[in-house]
Amino acid sequence: MAGGQLNKPHIGFIIQARMKSVRLPNKVLTKIPLGNGKPILQWIIDELKKSTLKGEIIVATSLNLENDILSDYCQLKNIKCFRGEEENVLSRFIAIQKEENFEIIVRLTGDNPILDISILDKAIQFHLENKNDYTKTEGLPLGMNLEIISATELLDLENKDLSDEDKEHVTLFISKSDAYKKGIYKPILNTSIANLRVTIDYPSDFTVVSVILSLLNENNKEELGVQLIEKIYKDYPWVFDANVNNIQKKQFLNLKDEISEACKILEKYDLKQALSILKSN
8 A cells, every 4th residue: 555545456347238128128328318418328438437446347248139239339439348148147247257357346237327436436445445355335326326346256156056136136145145244335425315216227217317417418517426416406306206206126135125125115105905915924
């Protein structure tokens, strides 16, 4: 360590992405803001290039034919692209690691175009300083949190007895296990923004993020990130009403947590009979 800074490690920024989407087909290459923007994927890549830690950016997609256009886009833009199994997303990460020999990997997804690079860099430093196997951020709006995993632990997952769900969700096995040193990087933020949705899963999510990025383009004074979200929430809180009722898919560590979340959804929509049955069991 020199001058209070850790030496820059070999970092992989791996963006898992695919063209298939039930609610919003081809979204990763859909231009945003609507009408005059750039592809969602490109927003992510352009922000990652601002990292002071200079990680290598790789798009991880599948061999399915619908992803040919995504591979072609990466080739056109000189972006590294790896293609592997559709459902076993973990296998894509492991194959990339074997080729690139990163020290740590930051896992990102192709439907989350709003990054806060300052927080990303600080989370990586936190991961390294604490010698964690796995680190995640908490407290950011939905779609801005990220995960960091040490390469050794990622490769060792090949030796574990993994479920199909573990293979699909990459870090789920580590999240469930007590065998790893895990940390949470939680920046001090306005807690009122933590439940805002800036991920893109539904058309209404696209609308919200499109407004956010439109304001960024118009003002050109704010950096993309938490400060911009806080400013828009303060000045135009109604923007976030558009997607407040969207249900987010989650991976639960146990049945109890999953039932608890299901009860919240049923209660939210006043489905009292179904709620009563679920609680009685």
